[in-house]
Amino acid sequence: MQPDFSKYNDGLIPVIIQDAGTLQVLMLGxxxxxxxxxxxxxxxxxxxxxxxxxxxxxxxxxxxxxxxQEIKADCDNDTLLIRVLPAGPVCHTGTDTCFNEKNPSxxxxxxxxxxxxxxxxxxxxxxxxxxxxxxxxxxxxKVGEEAVELVIESKDDNQELFLGEAADLLFHYxxxxxxxxxxxxxxxxxxxxxxx
Numbered sequence: 001m002q003p004d005f006s007k008y009n010d011g012l013i014p015v016i017i018q019d020a021g022t023l024q025v026l027m028l029g030x031x032x033x034x035x036x037x038x039x040x041x042x043x044x045x046x047x048x049x050x051x052x053x054x055x056x057x058x059x060x061x062x063x064x065x066x067x068x069q070e071i072k073a074d075c076d077n078d079t080l081l082i083r084v085l086p087a088g089p090v091c092h093t094g095t096d097t098c099f100n101e102k103n104p105s106x107x108x109x110x111x112x113x114x115x116x117x118x119x120x121x122x123x124x125x126x127x128x129x130x131x132x133x134x135x136x137x138x139x140x141x142k143v144g145e146e147a148v149e150l151v152i153e154s155k156d157d158n159q160e161l162f163l164g165e166a167a168d169l170l171f172h173y174x175x176x177x178x179x180x181x182x183x184x185x186x187x188x189x190x191x192x193x194x195x196x
Contacts, residue, residue, distance in 0.1 A: 016080070
């Protein structure tokens with residue numbers, strides 16, 4: 001993919017930012033070729049700020065980075081769609097989107113973002129961060145333990161306990177994916193390939 005930055009006189013192309021999990025449109029920005037290359041290299045969205053007249057990484061002051069999951073060009077190669085995992089509110093006003101819309105209050109993608117944050121910014125009080133600190137063997141062991149507990153609960157009729165164990169397994173599975181450097185989106189793409 002090579003976007004056509006020469007199509008417009010200012011060398012900027014529009015970039016639509018979309019939540020990779022919810023598919024909610026979050027914002028619109030502009031990139032020049034340098035911003036595009038930096039975004040690819042760092043895995044975080046960098047725009048060209050028309051007001052500041054410089055490259056600007058979204059989140060550089062707030063910490064609310066846009067972690068890139070996928071970049072697509074349109075049919076004319078002059079507009080980009082970037083699917084991201086936002087690390088917090090996207091708009092400078094503090095709202096979820098620059099269109100004053102809310103992303104769903106909770107999703108697996110939001111949980112995954114929290115797990116990513118605990119991995120990248122460990123806090124000694126965080127259970128998730130402590131799992132990462134203990135290493136892959138401990139994380140894999142927890143997934144195994146939770147899977148066994150889910151199987152045991154599935155043989156009884158206590159719906160609350162069964163769903164609790166299902167939630168525990170899913171949480172630890174997401175931690176394992178992150179420990180291995182993957183996301184839920186990677187698993188979904190694998191399932192999609194099998195579906196075809």
